[in-house]
Amino acid sequence: VIPGDWTVALLSRLRIFGYPTEGILRYIEDNPDNPMRAIATSIDPNALGGLLIVLTVIAVAYLFARPPLLPRPLMALIAGAMGVLLYLTYSRGSLVGAAAALGVMALLRYRKLLVYMLLLAALMVVLPQTQTYVTRFIEGVQGADLATQMRFGEYKDALLLITRYPVLGVGFSGAPDIDLYIGVSSLYLLIAEEMGLVGLGLYLLVSVVFFTFVFRVWRRLPPNHPLEGPLLGYSLAVFGAMVGGIFDHFFFNITFTHLVALYWLCMGLAVATAMMAQESGDSFGLP
Known part of the structure; x- marks a missing residue:
């Protein structure tokens, strides 16, 4: 959307805050002949995609909530802008x-949201402007593109490391073996890799407890309860991040501390x- 030279000039001014000054522009497969990927100020387009998973899901929840957080036309504009930006990152994992x-x-x-999603999917399939994205998505599913093949190599190396250090992992400073x-x-x-199968098991246990608790509370909410939108938005933002986490690592990568903090903040919210819904449960029978 913004010319490349302008993007470089603007983002280079952030160098006083530690923003990188080289390789600022990002392209599909790092090939300048391919479309440029949106990065905003997130350095990495996939990191921006992870951020937009959370923001888009919360925005859509508030759009459909009754009453909406803001007037519906404004919420629709906000959610739509985030959806377009998510598309421009070309982050397939974040889209999923x-x-x-x-x-x-x-x-x-x-x-009604399901109808809108199906319409958007149909538009993406038929519009000429989106064919690059559709082709790239299909190649990813088939494992035919370079980025997906590199991921397969990473998975193989990660499984090798985990088999060597399965219980507690290798920590956060680095692998102890030169070939890993x-x-x-x-x-x-x-x-x-970093916390072992024990850490992964604890993470999954916390997630199961979290979703079980939230679902039990949501199921007992009366229709159009004012807390229903926020509850669905925050909890499903976590769910979306977990699904996106199958393909990316940003919500557990200490280099991207803002995304790690955002993930746990959404869970806390x-x-x-x-708990607020439970405290008001006298009117609708929450335990």
């Missing part, structure tokens, strides 16, 4: 994460919202 979370939201509560390294495009494999 956001679509999964919004799909669950539609099935649980806002059925820490770093894989998967939240779950990264946790297993969901729990706080559920």
Whole structure:
């Protein structure tokens, strides 16, 4: 959207805050002949995609909530802008994460959302402007593109490291063996690398307890309860991040501390919202 020279000039001014000054512009497969990927100020387009999973899901939840957080036309504009920006990152994993979370939201509560999602999917398939994205998505599913093949190599190396240090992992400073390294495009494999299967098991246990608690509270909410939108938004933002985490690592990568903090903040907000709903449960029979 913004010319490349302008983007470089603007982002280079952030060098006083530690923003990189080389390789600022990002392209599909790092090939300047391919479309440029949106990065905003996130350095990495996939990191921006992870951020937009959370923001888009929350925005859509507030759009369909009754009453909405802001006037619906304004909320629709906000959610739509985030959706377009998510598309411009060309982050397939983030798109899958956001679509999964919004799909669950539609099935649980806002059925009209499912219609809008199907219409958007149909537009992406038929519009000439989106064919590059569609082709890239299909190649990713088939494992035919370079980025996906590199991921497969990362998965293989990660599994080798995990088999050598399965219980507690290797920590966060680095791999102890010269033929291994820490770093894989998967939240779950990264946790297993650094914290072992014990850490991964604890993470999954916390997630199961979290979703069980939130779902039990949501199921007992009366229709159009004012806390329903926030509860669905925050909890499904976490769900979307977990789905996106199958393909990316940013929500557990200490280099991207803002995304790690955002993930746990959303979980905390969901729990706080559920507890507020429980405190007002006298009117609708919450335990």
